[in-house]
Amino acid sequence: MSTITRNLFYGASNKNDLRKRKLIEKCLDEKVKDFKRHKIPKDYKQRITGPVVDWKLFYRQQSAFNYARDQSEELHVIAFESSSVGFGDGKRMYLVTSYDVFWNYYKQLSSEKKLHYEIIPEGAVCKLYFDLEFSIPDNPDNNGTEMVAIFIQYVCLWLEEEFSVKCSRKDVLDLEASTDKKFSRHLIFLIPDVAFQDNVTIGCFIHHIIEELNKYCESSDLPKVENGLSLDSCTSTKKDSVTNACLGNQINSPKNCESAVEDASCCGDDGVLDTVRKKSQISDRVLGHFTKEQLLSLIVRNKHGEKTSFCDMGVYTKNRNFRLYLSRKYGKNNPLLVAAENEFVPLSSMNDEAIFMDSLIANVKFSSRMKILKSNDTHRRSQRSFSNKGASSTACLEGYKASPYPEVDAFLLEHVRKLEPNGGIRHWTYFSQGELIVYEMANYRFCHNVERSHKSNNVMFVVDLKKKIYYQKCHDPVCKSQGFKSSDFPLPESVFPSFLWEDDPMFDGEDEDLCSAAEDIEKTLPL
């Protein structure tokens, strides 16, 4: 054992010891900094009724959703850019937790580690929200602050006309993440007891009101057609929406398909002309509240100099990631903060937690008073692509979901695979009115009109559940122009649900209703 010298005990008395102490202090400083950098947030205080699990981390969004669904508590999936846990470089990862637990963790992160996004789940009831942005250098004459004020008023007027919902700027949480180069706002509408069915529905509504704005701006703009926003493109989009609307909305809302088809089939009818006139009256009423200059100011130019909307239309897709209050993008320094012009005040008080909770798009409490806004025919727009989970050529087969009549799906699959082993169902459209299912086939082109397979056009089958038959039609332009439709083929009795239930006392009408009611409730409840 070494003895403690006087110098060592009382501290530095020479240059050597001084250096040593400096070194130790420096090490300590480093340790402190390091600790601060990697500090572990304090545990959330567990209550007896409180959450069982703090959080769980996933590399894949789907795994996170699966886990959240299997738990009994109300959990949410939050995405973040993963440098915040010390690895990866902006790669997205997924956190499953409750809002309360998340806020407790999130509020303790330093500003540069708040890189988080809410995932607005597919099909979930949500608040009306907007991403408003434009490049400042490309639009030096635009006044963003004034544009936001006009835009909010424009949206409020449309809400009143279309849904009889009254609101004002006081109901709009206004968040800002602008820089010198880019004007950027997030608007979140917190209208008491009002929410939208889902964010895709919002997309349809917004698409509609922006299109009306574009049409107006174009007609009152220079007489010549400008690139990007021609009237032609507007009308062709409308046509698309009639023919394709039912495909885009097929899974969740077969009723939409009915009305879309009715719309198309009774064109030229007086009733349709009436509704067209009514629609343009609504549009005129809204537009009439503004001066031409105010409306024109909402159109900006993108980096290619093309005219485009101030409102980003790309944020209404399924499972959209939407940046959280106080978060920034990876590698950027512009967190979302409350804008100076914000007039919304949370019910409790103006504190960060209340703002955070109110800013969550899908944080909508279920209540019987809640009015759920759904899309109507005018809002629907074309949606040609169908989400396929897998990649490559087999995607269409893997991405295909069962129709409400899986037995019919199986029958058709078996049928086509006798001729084409790779044949499959690309998608289906269910028309509950008339009990019709239209199946678009994949890798199956045999047409009864030409008695051979077409070279590049797949065929479709129309299943008539009432008549218990099916027939074939096809995409080939020649067959189409002839209005070709094959003769009827019988559907085997075994594909009908009644075949299974007839002698089964376990199934009766009540059980069926209960099951579908339970499913409906499950769908409407916030996740």
Next chain:
DNA sequence: CAGCGCTACCACACCCC
């Protein structure tokens, strides 16, 4: 080991004029 969901755009095949 490790993101997701589009959408605009292009290339190509086939059929029509």
Next chain:
DNA sequence: GGTGTGGTAGCG
């Protein structure tokens, strides 16, 4: 030239 289909770069 029009239509349907498939593949991909790139955006939000």
